[in-house]
Amino acid sequence: MADEEDIILSELDDEELVLQMHDDLYDGLKEEIEEGVRILLDRGWAPYDVLTKALVAGMTIVGADFRDGILFVPEVLLAANAMKAGMAILKPLLAETGAPKVGKMVIGTVKGDIHDIGKNLVGMMMEGAGFEVVDIGINNPVEKYIEALEREDADILGMSALLTTTMPYMKVVIDTMKEKGMREDFIVLVGGAPLNEEFGKAIGADAYCRDAAVAVQTAKDFMSRKHNKLAAG
Amino acid sequence: MIPSDATLTENGLAPARKGRILLIACGALAREILDLKEANGWDHLDLTCLPAKYHLWPERITEAVTEAVAKHRDDYDDIFVVYADCGTGGLLEARCRELGVEMVAGPHCYSFFEGNDAFAAREEFTAFYLTDFLVRQFDAFVWKPMGFDRHPELIPMMFGNYEKLVYQAQTNDPALDRKAEDCARRLGLAYERRFTGYGDLQTALTRL
Numbered sequence: 001m002a003d004e005e006d007i008i009l010s011e012l013d014d015e016e017l018v019l020q021m022h023d024d025l026y027d028g029l030k031e032e033i034e035e036g037v038r039i040l041l042d043r044g045w046a047p048y049d050v051l052t053k054a055l056v057a058g059m060t061i062v063g064a065d066f067r068d069g070i071l072f073v074p075e076v077l078l079a080a081n082a083m084k085a086g087m088a089i090l091k092p093l094l095a096e097t098g099a100p101k102v103g104k105m106v107i108g109t110v111k112g113d114i115h116d117i118g119k120n121l122v123g124m125m126m127e128g129a130g131f132e133v134v135d136i137g138i139n140n141p142v143e144k145y146i147e148a149l150e151r152e153d154a155d156i157l158g159m160s161a162l163l164t165t166t167m168p169y170m171k172v173v174i175d176t177m178k179e180k181g182m183r184e185d186f187i188v189l190v191g192g193a194p195l196n197e198e199f200g201k202a203i204g205a206d207a208y209c210r211d212a213a214v215a216v217q218t219a220k221d222f223m224s225r226k227h228n229k230l231a232a233g
Numbered sequence: 234m235i236p237s238d239a240t241l242t243e244n245g246l247a248p249a250r251k252g253r254i255l256l257i258a259c260g261a262l263a264r265e266i267l268d269l270k271e272a273n274g275w276d277h278l279d280l281t282c283l284p285a286k287y288h289l290w291p292e293r294i295t296e297a298v299t300e301a302v303a304k305h306r307d308d309y310d311d312i313f314v315v316y317a318d319c320g321t322g323g324l325l326e327a328r329c330r331e332l333g334v335e336m337v338a339g340p341h342c343y344s345f346f347e348g349n350d351a352f353a354a355r356e357e358f359t360a361f362y363l364t365d366f367l368v369r370q371f372d373a374f375v376w377k378p379m380g381f382d383r384h385p386e387l388i389p390m391m392f393g394n395y396e397k398l399v400y401q402a403q404t405n406d407p408a409l410d411r412k413a414e415d416c417a418r419r420l421g422l423a424y425e426r427r428f429t430g431y432g433d434l435q436t437a438l439t440r441l
Contacts, residue, residue, distance in 0.1 A: 074380025077387055112358050114394035138394055139358070164318045164340045165353075194291070194322030 009035050014043065018054050025058035026065075028078025033086045047093035048100070055086050056128040063125070063213040073117065080121055087127065100130050103223045106148045107158035108136035110169040115162035118192060118212075122158060125212040126219060131156075142169075142176045149177075149186060155226070156219055159205075161192040171203035178204070187222040189215055235264055238285075238370050245282040248305065252279035254441055255308070257301045258315035260285030261366040262342065262434070265403055266315065269435055278441060281305065285366070289378055291320030295328050302332050313441055315434070317341045337437045345433040346401050359396040361422060365403045368413045376419070388420060397423035403431060 009032065012020055017036060024032040033055070040050045062079040065071040071079075107123050109116050116138050123133045136148050149157055157177075161167040170190050177183040183204075190205045200208030206222060209215035236246055241260035248255060252275075258266055260282040270278055283297045294316060302312055314329055314336035329336045339345040343362040344352040367374055372382075380387055398420060400413035410426055417424035 072378070072380075073391075074378075074384060074387055077380075077390055078384060081390075112356065114359055116394065117391065163358075164320060164322055166358075167322065194318075194320050196322055196324065199322060 010039055014040070014045075018057075021054045022058035022061060025055065025079050025082050026062055026075075028075065028082050030082040030085045033082040034089060037086045037089050041089075041093070047090045047097055051087070051090050051094065051099075051128060055083050055090075056125070059083050059125065059128065060213060063211060067211055067213070076121070077117065080124060083128070084124060087124070101132055102130040102220065103155040104132040104134070104152060105156040105158055105219065106134045106136060106145065106152055106154045107160070108140040108145060108148070109138040109160045109162075110166050110173070111139055111141045112169065113161050113163055113166035114138045115192075116160070118162070119158070119160040121212045122160070122191065122209070122215045125216050126158075129216045129220065131216075131219065142173045145173050146176060146180065146182075149182070154186065155223060156187045156189060158189045158191070158215070160190070161195070164194045167192060167195055167199065168203075170205065174204045187219070187226070189218060189222075191215060235267055238366065239373075241282060241366075242285045242370060242373060245284045246280065248279045248281040250279065250308070252277050253310040254278050255305050255312045256280045256315050256438070257298060257305070257312060258282050259288065259319070259342070261288060261364065261370075262315055264366065265431055265434065266438070269431055269438060273439070275438070275441075278438070279309070285370075285374075288319070288374060294319055295321050295324045298325060299328055299332065302334055311441075313438075315437075317345055337434065339433065342434075343401060345437070346403065346429040346431065347427070348429075348432045357399070359394065360399045360425075361392065361395045361397070361420070362399050362401055363413055363416060364401050365406070365409060368400060368409050368416065371412070371416045375416070381419075392420050392422065395420070395422055397425055400424070400426045401429045402426055403429060 009017060021033060021036040036054060037050055040054060059079060062071060062076055066076050105126055107119055109119050123135050127133050134148060134152050136144055159170045159173060174188060188205045189207050189209050190200050191209045195208055197208045207218045209218050241263050245260045246263050254277055256266060256278055258280060263282045266280055283301060287293050287297060298314055306312055312334045314334055316325060317337050317339040318325060319341050337345055339349040342364060346364060376382055379391055398417035414424045
């Protein structure tokens with residue numbers, strides 16, 4: 001503990017600092033993450049590199065340990081808070097420096113459900129991976145999803161639910177998309193604690209994503225397939 | 234004799250091996266089921282409980298119920314599962330169907346205590362529910378696992394979208410009422426006490 005208190009971030013070389021930032025993210029140390037981000041920017045790092053190498057890489061470790069039962073929700077939330085603080089510094093700079101845009105996602109929790117921890121984590125990790133994320137919040141009726149998808153010209157729809165009673169609403173949204181002839185225009189990803197792969201298939205989603213890391217990877221895979229298809233066509 | 238809440242949380246309850254129908258229940262329901270059993274003279278029912286802590290890890294419930302059914306099915310004429318869906322996303326219901334055992338209908342105990350139809354009709358999705366057991370075990374099931382003892386700054390992140398805490402009272406106990414109200418205060422929520430009794434739990438067990 002005393003050793004940790006003695007660490008002066010600005011005295012670490014780049015490699016050590018990035019590793020220390022991974023540790024600090026893991027420990028949910030928001031102020032240290034903000035300081036680390038500023039130091040790397042001052043040293044001339046591109047905002048995109050700070051985001052991916054320091055923040056996203058650190059959060060990926062957090063996600064893996066959550067998946068493996070080593071970390072629990074409170075620790076993940078603290079880490080997410082720290083990452084969010086770092087991203088708040090980077091976001092305007094990323095826009096200025098033209099960081100690569102992988103795709104655009106509309107994400108929201110379904111009607112009758114107010115749970116947003118998982119949704120927020122996915123949104124943050126998707127942003128970290130270069131996606132533009134439009135978060136439409138909680139308790140969304142089908143009209144709000146459709147309106148957002150059309151307005152934003154999105155590539156991906158992400159739907160989240162925590163309750164067994166609300167997860168069937170995802171099918172209402174997907175069925176409405178089919179009725180309107182717009183289902184094939186979007187990649188539909190679903191997630192939430194009571195969901196499973198079978199449910200995702202049964203309601204006609206493109207994929208069920210167990211956690212934020214899987215959501216990011218799945219979204220990337222679908223986007224690259226989409227691009228390949230467009231290139232071939 | 235009813236074991237302590239701590240035992241029910243960690244270990245559950247072994248069957249007494251008396252009765253021809255075995256109830257396999259969540260440890261959080263032990264006290265209520267034993268009360269009903271005694272009040273109604275249901276000597277044909279035996280009870281075993283899985284650890285109530287599975288409430289925090291619903292993904293463990295289906296396999297644990299499956300193992301309990303396999304372990305006990307030869308010793309009883311029938312088995313009845315006293316879990317609702319409880320966050321298993323339909324997996325428990327599907328497994329019970331495969332195993333040929335029945336279970337309590339509904340999404341979770343908050344729903345069947347109030348009566349599934351009445352609960353659904355409320356559409357009260359900004360309410361956080363506590364039962365008698367969960368009021369008694371609030372620290373073990375909410376406060377500590379959510380990290381609020383160490384990081385109270387997480388409370389708004391986790392409970393910011395909730396508006397009120399509803400204490401679904403199975404019994405009339407002023408001390409529990411006071412404790413539930415204090416839980417609401419700690420979470421920054423409005424408080425409502427709602428007496429439910431045993432609701433659809435009683436109805437389901439009466440049919441056995």
